[in-house]
Each structure stands twice: as structure tokens, then as C-alpha cells.
Amino acid sequence: MAEYKIAAEARTETGKGAARRLRRQDKIPGVVYGHGGDPRHVALPSYDLLMALKTSNVLISLEVDGKSELVIPKDVQRDTLRSGVLKHVDLLVVKRGEKVSVEIPIHVEGDLAPGQNLLEHTLHALPVEAEATNIPESVTVSVEGLEAGATVTAQDVKLPAGVTLAVEGDDPVLHVVAPQAEEPAAEGETAEGEAVATEGASEE
Template sequence: MPETKTETIKAETRTEFGKGAARRIRRSDKVPAVVYGAGNEPSHLTLPGHAVMMAIKNGGSNALLYLDIEGKEVLALTKQVQADPIKGFLEHVDFVEVKRGQKVTVDVPVQLTGEPHPDALVVTENATVSLEAEATNIPEFIELSIEGVEVGTLIQASELQLPSGALLLDDDEMLIVNVTHAPTAEELEEELEEAEAEAGIERDESDEEAAEAESEGDSGSDSDGEGDSEGSSEEE
């Protein structure tokens, strides 16, 4: 994957710290951030919120950004992103400074493509893999085709197609995908009933079951009534 040069993001050196300062930064549509690494003291920065959000959105969890820090261009790898769980805006971003050609360790998501066999249920056992790759050649994701896979298929980490120069750090036999039998509606219902029984949960009688029980009760009452009528007739 060739390096893609993106627009350099202008950074401002941050001199105010604490929750109050962070709130003021975010109210001005900016993001507090820290850049670590390269043997220097951490750089505390303020970045334009929209530009950083779009860069991370386009580059994924390991987005590579160019930051202009007081006239010096720094190549920064995204390491941790804190976002508001409800509104989604960025609260804080940690970066690590890297050099072109430098090897870094990253966790890369596995993206499944295609449709399995109709009877198959695809279970993702591990959604990410750990790689060593050049800082400027980190894949946004690793694509894995599950087109037509059948029940019993096991796909291990060693079977993933990695980008050139990348090294898998996880165990070759680490299970990525396990293809099992897709349960039928009846099997799901049985499992639910068993789970409820183990938990001591008693189900309310369904309308159909209540109607059926009532019907059987009415039928029994009619039969008993006929017997009583015959008995009284004989006595007369």
C-alpha cells in the first residue's frame, strides 16, 4: 500500500490543561491532543476538530497524519482516540511520532467480505490481528473473503493476505473465523427454553395455548354433562 500524502494539519501548542481547558477547546470546535515519541518530550497540542475527525475517519484506527507544529512537519501515527459515546465528537487524541520507513506495531481489523453457504453461521473469533509494518504502509484493514464457505471451515491467521512488508505478530494458528451450522428456529426456541428453565424463569401462557386449554376444558365439560343427563334419565 503506497503512502498517500495528506494535507498537513496545523497544530497549536497547548498551554492550558485540565478539564476546564479541555472543555473550552472543544467548544471552539478543536481537539486537545498529545504527540509522544522520537526521544522528545510529549507535545501537547490543539488541533482543528473537523480536519482531525475526517483524517481518522478516512485512515481508520491507525490513521497517519502530518502535523505542522510551529513550522516543523511531524509524521504522527494515531494510537488512541477518545470520543463522546453519544454525540461522537472527539474528546482527545494520542499520537506517536514516527519516521518514514520506521517499523511500528499496530492492531489491524479484519474485514469479512462475501456471503457464506446458506446453512453456515460465520463466527468471528478474533476481529483484529497484530502486525509489524512500515509506518507509511499500514493497511486500514485486512480483507478476508468468506464467499461460499461451508460448515466446518476454520480460517487461521496464517491464511490472511498481508500487505507487502508486513509481519504477523500473532500466532499463525490463531483462529480468525469459525464456520458452524446455522441453528433453525426450532433449535433456537429449544435453547431459549432450556436457558429459561436453568434460570428458573416461567413463561406466561401464550394466547394460543390458553385458547387450546380452554377448548379442551369445554369439551370435557360437555362430556361430563352428557353423562349426568343420562344418569338422571335412568333414575327417572
């Protein structure tokens, strides 16, 4: 797993006003925490952080005041209207060799059995424990040939060596469901659900 290097600045100003000023300078406010230390406020270059976050659970070598440490993003806040605009990030300090709890994106491959069946995602990301410097970018689930009623559970997902589930094995990940038949229009109603006037009905 490659490390993405980012040089950040320590910051002392906090609050919404300070955060807005940072973002106008193309910097993103962040907090670094973990391993028993006090949370530290930093400012990260917007472009570098955005590029790093293109990789799920990216491992970042963060340099602040001449000191470097490994961190992973734990909470990323984005603009609600513009997903490509970052607002804040929480970074967790990690050490080589230790395991961390993360969520791995689930990628689906293959085609369902012929028909109009639908695939429902119970989980879009799988909670796992993995070595901090060897977190997989994703896991792949095959749905090839699955028919209505089939369920893929967490224990059905093939995990890389050294990665273990952080949920129960029988927790559902995906369901294959049959399409719901359209209900016939009720007597006296049109297909659009509007009442049909009957002969002899009085008008108001």
C-alpha cells in the same frame, strides 16, 4: 500511502476544564509522544482531524510551531453517545522506514455455504507490523463457500508485501458456526416459558 497535513497549536493548559474550552472552540486536545521525547500537548482543528481519521491508521504530517513531523493516531476518544464527536487523541511520532505495530481492520467478502450458518468474528482488526509510511488501510478475508465448523486463522489472511503478523499464526480470526436449534418448551410450560395450570390445581 498519502499523508494528511494538519496544522496544530502547542498548548500549556491541561485538565478537563481546559479540554472543554478547547472543544467549544472546535479544537481537539491531543498528546504527541514517541522516540524518547517528552509528551507534548497540542490542540488540533476538529474538522481536519475528523476528516483524517476517516482513513484507518492514517499518516499525519503534523505541523506545530513551524516544525513538521509524521504521526499516526494510537488512541482516539470519542463521545460515547455521538461517535462523530471527538474528545481526545494520542499521536505517536514515527519515522520513515521504521516499522510500527498497528491493528488493520478486517473486511469480509463472499458468501458462506448454503444454510443458516453464522459468522463469528474473533478479531475485527488484525495486529500487524508495517512500515510507518506504508500501512495498509485494511485486509480482506474471503469466506466464500465456508461451512459450519470452518475457522480462518491469522496465517490464512493474505498480507501486503512488507507487512507481518503481530499475533500467532494459528490465532483464530473468524469462525463459521451452525445456528442453535431452539430448545423445545419443557413439559408443563408454554412456549413463552410460563407454567401451564393443570386441571384440579388449587387457586390461592
